Amino acid sequence: MAGTRWLLIETFGGGEPTVIGLGSAPRKFISLAQLFRHRETLATIRGAIAATAGTLAPVEMISDDGRRRTVTVPRLITPERMHAVLVWSGPVEEQVPPRDPVGAWYFNLSTSKSTRSDELLDLYGVPPEQRAREHAIAGVFTRVITNSDESDALAKVVRSAPGTEHQAVWTVRRDDGALRAAHFSCRMLEERSATGESEVLLRGVTHDIGDATDISAAPPPVILEHRVLDAAAADGEFRAIVDLRTLRLLRWMGPAMPEIAWQALAGEPEPAIHPDDITAAKTMSRDLAHTRTAGRLRLRTLDGGWKPVHARAVLMALDQYTTAALVTVREVDG
Incomplete structure (x- = not known):
């Protein structure tokens, strides 16, 4: 066979x-x-x-x-x-060959949460004392070094259309520092939650296909777009891609802003914009269709409080049909 x-x-x-x-x-x-x-x-x-x-x-x-x-x-x-x-x-007389590491996962696109199997955590070399099976979808990208179809993948997440399939090879860094070529395959499905509510889930598996330096399909460790963004960021500024419809974080472009609750790990506050600032955030999102926008928002912090930030946003195209916001935030006093 x-x-x-x-x-x-x-x-x-x-x-x-x-x-x-x-x-x-x-x-x-x-x-x-x-x-x-x-x-x-x-x-x-x-x-x-x-x-x-x-x-x-x-x-x-x-x-x-x-x-x-x-x-x-x-x-x-x-x-x-x-x-x-x-x-x-x-x-029957043939010895069963070794098999590659493969781990299962899913994104709940209705809640922006990701769930990982123990085998996926093994694939990433996560130590037992640091394992968290559930976290925010944005946390997935902290391990990704580069991928050649990032915009396409994010566009599909934003559209959340049941039946959508996706495959790609990403270069990821294990917790021991090794760079691996990870091939992932996934499909979006509309399912019912335990309470009977409709949810869209992106179900997938990740397949470790070898050392990233040996796999031609694995993207190189640094690509030009990331270099440009990193070089353009001023001290004290942090950049993120945000879903215009849900106002949820899709991924950080570079380091995450310190003290902000964004990973949705067990024991941490849920990521959130202050309820009194939601209207302003939605207005900024709508205005992006015509111009750049800026404003002051409060973001949930890891200690349960709120951090005032100045946010400015520009519209970015993920693909021909899908846009998101590239948001730059910095801390403000008061």
């Missing part, structure tokens, strides 16, 4: 499972029938996926003639939900 390499098959939902990895080589949502023309092989793979989905646990199967072994490893986001399955099938 494909040189007896591990297959990575997504099971996000919204359609039939598709192949997104063959060994360490990314694949673009390839249907099983397209990859496996032999009916018996196709039936074996589909049976392995179904068995794993039924148990949500690893499965090992031997063919009726005793000659072939099929092994699966599920990648769960919760004990009840599988995002992907790794499948290997080969002669």
